[in-house]
Amino acid sequence: MALLSVEKVRGGYGEADILNGASLTVGQDEVVVIIGPNGAGKSTLMKSVFGLVRLREGRVLLANQDITNAKPESLVTRGLSYVPQEKNVFPSLTVEENLEMGAFVRRDNWRPALERVYTLFPPLAEKRRAAAGSLSGGQRQMVAMGRSMMVDPKLMLLDEPTAGLSPKYIDLIFECVQAIHDQGIAVLMVEQNAKQALSICTRGVVLVAGEDRFTDAGPAMRDNPDIARMFLGG
Numbered sequence: 001m002a003l004l005s006v007e008k009v010r011g012g013y014g015e016a017d018i019l020n021g022a023s024l025t026v027g028q029d030e031v032v033v034i035i036g037p038n039g040a041g042k043s044t045l046m047k048s049v050f051g052l053v054r055l056r057e058g059r060v061l062l063a064n065q066d067i068t069n070a071k072p073e074s075l076v077t078r079g080l081s082y083v084p085q086e087k088n089v090f091p092s093l094t095v096e097e098n099l100e101m102g103a104f105v106r107r108d109n110w111r112p113a114l115e116r117v118y119t120l121f122p123p124l125a126e127k128r129r130a131a132a133g134s135l136s137g138g139q140r141q142m143v144a145m146g147r148s149m150m151v152d153p154k155l156m157l158l159d160e161p162t163a164g165l166s167p168k169y170i171d172l173i174f175e176c177v178q179a180i181h182d183q184g185i186a187v188l189m190v191e192q193n194a195k196q197a198l199s200i201c202t203r204g205v206v207l208v209a210g211e212d213r214f215t216d217a218g219p220a221m222r223d224n225p226d227i228a229r230m231f232l233g234g
């Protein structure tokens, strides 16, 4: 049974649908990467799973429960977390305050979650008292991912975590994604650095014009000449 199941969803921001029947699944032990051209609806799909874009048709199931158009706050308490592509940290707050913000829905003790984040991402422990805005882009992305771990999610949605980062930090972020996966957290991510993302993921999904067009194991997809020609820059 899939942990997340998106079934033929349609919806968007206004009159015209951006999502045109997209389907995909994420298994409990998977890292699934969505690739596709700009404007294909990748971010819209992530937002719709997290209840930020209204779906007109289709269903979203999390662990077999219908979460279609559920509110983000309720999804967080059901084990879903979402890291948007932009504005995903509070620059004037410290690293630790940012992480604590991630725990605001918890009524139980979140200290162990905080310690786990620091163990997983040691640079954040070092900079816990620094303003998030003073960190490098790669470290800010770590803060965003760390914050989304504060609810002990079952599934993390990551929208282009390496966007705008230098190659060194891109490698680091992919290592962080693998570390998150090693914690038993499933990941659904959108990535423009598709070759690298496909190398570390269990499965890729191609999204074009709001529809899933193709899926295969990550490395097989990376080495598929048709996919390479169309989506990976040759």
Ligand SMILES: Nc1ncnc2c1ncn2[C@@H]1O[C@H](COP(=O)(O)OP(=O)(O)O)[C@@H](O)[C@H]1O
Pocket: 013, 014, 018, 036, 037, 038, 039, 040, 041, 042, 043, 044, 045
């Ligand atoms: N907030 C919004 N309001 C209206 N249209 C939007 C909004 N965000 C994105 N769109 C449109 O939806 C389409 C898909 O966007 P998006 O999901 O961001 O694509 P991708 O992430 O694949 O590049 C684009 O045509 C974009 O212009």
Ligand SMILES: [Mg+2]
Pocket: 042, 043, 044, 085, 190
């Ligand atoms: Mg996008």
